Amino acid sequence: MAYKVSIIVPVYNVEKYLSKCIDSLINQTLQEIEIVLINDGSTDGSQIIIDSYTKKNTNIVSICKTNGGLSEARNLGIKKATGEYIAFVDSDDWVEKEMMSDLYFLGKKHNADIVFCNLQNVDEKGEIFKLLPQLPQLSEKIILEEDFTVFGEMSCFACNKIFKRELFNYIEFPSGLHFEDIATIPRLFLKSKVIAKSNKYLYNYFVRKGSITRNYTSKGLDMFKAIGLVKEDFSISIYKNNTEDWEKFVILQGFYSFLAYYAYVKDSLVKKNMIIHLKNLLKEENISKSDIIYLKRYNKFYLFSLSYLKIVFYTLNIIRL
Known part of the structure; x- marks a missing residue:
């Protein structure tokens, strides 16, 4: 068959x-x-x-x-x-x-x-x-x-x-x-x-x-390796000029998804290192705090579509960047 x-x-x-x-x-x-x-x-x-x-x-x-x-x-x-x-x-x-x-x-x-x-x-x-x-x-x-x-x-x-x-x-x-x-x-x-x-x-x-309650560790840093693999393919694809969509991808995955994992990490030294890597990513991609705050997804401002507790969590992390 x-x-x-x-x-x-x-x-x-x-x-x-x-x-x-x-x-x-x-x-x-x-x-x-x-x-x-x-x-x-x-x-x-x-x-x-x-x-x-x-x-x-x-x-x-x-x-x-x-x-x-x-x-x-x-x-x-x-x-x-x-x-x-x-x-x-x-x-x-x-x-x-x-x-x-x-x-x-x-x-x-x-x-x-x-x-x-x-x-x-x-x-x-x-x-x-x-x-x-x-x-x-x-x-x-x-x-x-x-x-x-x-x-x-x-x-x-x-x-x-x-x-x-x-x-x-x-x-x-x-x-x-x-x-x-x-x-x-x-x-x-x-x-x-x-x-x-x-x-x-x-x-x-x-x-x-x-x-x-599963174990959250420094494996969270793999997010940046994942984004790097995608960037290699994006840079040689027929869509490489769609820089606005690339920026959205980096913000959604590299900031929001990454911090959703980071939130459950217990080790303070690991958390500190994760934030350093996050800052480096945003600097390399030239992404500002306002870019993160006003990211639109599904025609809505993503941050403000979340629950109150998540808005507070992400906003506090935007401030510390």
Whole structure:
């Protein structure tokens, strides 16, 4: 069978959630899909669950490897995938049954290189507690040479998109780097000509209770390496003159997303070093405090669209720059 979409699912110690994820994939309304499950060295019962599905579903590919991290697992999945488009789903998330069909046929309708949809945060009970709309102000078809807004304003999720497989020629997720999506997804956009979008909420992003207590370390500095990788590709792309959109990208990721991580770092010396790197980035990119304050996203001033506590947090950090 010629597969329309290959769905790559890295798996690491998620036996409690894995079945719900796989069930949402095998029940897709789009029949011609390939599901590539990469067991990245799980030490729980994840492989037993995977084996139970591969016995019953001929379109599931099971690959076991030693633990190497998310990027390494995804890159292996890309090499094994045979579909026209590639999708990524996290193994503790699940998707709506029409997701792959909707995105695939939007891609065919507009000959789009990338197609994306909205996401929603869900809790342990499967209840939605936050909607994550993606570029609602843009049309269904986006020709990047006519409107490059998407580059500066997008959220760099890999999981709510499908990508033409050939976009990954010469591009991999950087192994061992935190913020691997930020280092990779914008580079795929830079190789694209046409993007399509659905305003449906088709991806369920599971937020585990207590997950905010995970370890936040100096790995946050990888944000600047990620931005550096994207800059290399941006500087030689056909979109290199879209400097305003580049500035938006740097502010959104290098300031706002970076500080969202920084907020949970406990080590005071690490925090001090992170602020030094942030100041250096803003100086190198010639970004002023007013540029940060008046950044517009989705036709709104981004800072003032946030909650009161976030406005206070970001404003205090703008003052100290």
